[in-house]
Amino acid sequence: MEYTSGAASWQKVLRRAVAGLLPRRPRQRRPGWSIGVPVIAAAAGLLFTTTATTAGGTSLREDRRPQLTQLIEDRREQVAESEERAARLRAEVEDQTATLADTDGPVKAQRDRAAASRQAAGFTALTGPGLTIELNDAPQPQVLPKGASNDDLVIHQGDVQAIVNALWAGGAEGMSIMNVRVLSTSAVRCVGNTLLLHGRVYSPPFKIVAIGEPAALRRALAASEGVQWFMEAVDHYQLGYSESASTVTVPAFEDSTALRSATVPR
Structure with a gap:
């Protein structure tokens, strides 16, 4: 058995004590990719599972326009x-x-x-002098005019309403749009560049027929601010507009006649 001197033993004890007081060197960290790879793999798996559940066995990129x-x-x-x-x-x-x-x-x-009130209510066909107006989208140019968008090249709800309101203001006795009789209370709406009227959808060109004195109807069109704005767009964007006077016929009103409100005549 080998014995060490007391001085050597005390030196070892002191070295160990000092080493215990000194800060330890940090262990080498794991590279970042070793932690990121499992996280990315888990996210990818979650994405694939969500996609499969959403698709329900169908292709998400399938063109569903035919349906x-x-x-x-x-x-x-x-x-x-x-x-x-x-x-x-x-x-x-x-x-x-x-x-x-x-x-x-x-x-x-x-x-x-x-x-006796059927004609005034629009439930009979009418024939007489009047105007026929046709509105159409502008031809699609190779390059859009500066500052213009595709919306500027189509007929909008406001354009149709401006024409219709001006004709009523000009004394129109009867009117039809796309050969469908409309009344002063008929709503004219557009969905994109299509016209929604009494639950039916129509594509341009939009044909408006109004019975009344042609000269009075034209004066009302010229005086309408909305029509003036539309005519500026016709000149600037080449929107389609045609107008002719002749003897015209508008059909009878055939939509629902259900009453929403009524008053007792006195």
């Missing part, structure tokens, strides 16, 4: 069927009312009173 077109066509057919059924029901009500009027005096009196 949308078919949906619109199906809805149009449903609307057409509903309109035909409503027309048959109205005819049945009219026939039964006429039969009842033969034996019921008050019913006959009210029926005659309503018939």
Whole structure:
């Protein structure tokens, strides 16, 4: 057995004590990529799982315009069927009312009173002098005019409303849009560059026919501020506008006649 001197033993003890007091060198850190790789892999897995769940076995990049077109066509057919059924029901009500009027005096009196107002209400076709106006989108140029956008090249709801309001102000007795009779309370709306009227969608060109004195109608168009702005756009962006005077016909109003409000005549 080997013995060490007391001095050497004390030296070792002191070295260990000093080493314990000194700060230890930090261990070498793991490279950042070794931590990032698992995180990225987990995120990618979550993304793939979410995509698969959303797709439901279909392609997310599939062009669904054909399905949308078919949906619109199906809805149009449903609307057409509903309109035909409503027309048959109205005819049945009219026939039964006429039969009842033969034996019921008050019913006959009210029926005659309503018939006298049918023309003023727009429920009969009208023929007379008037204007035919056609609005159309501008041709698509190779390069848009400076400061213009594609919205400037199409007919908007405000353009149609400006023409219609001016014609009413000019004394129009009857009016049709796309051969559909409209009243002063008819709403004209646009969806993109298509016209929505009484639940039907129409594409340009938009044809407006108004019965009235052509000279008075033209004066009203010229005096309308909205029409003036539209005519500036016609000149600047080459929007389509045509106007002609002749003997015209507007059909009878065939939309729903359900009352939303009424007052008792005095």
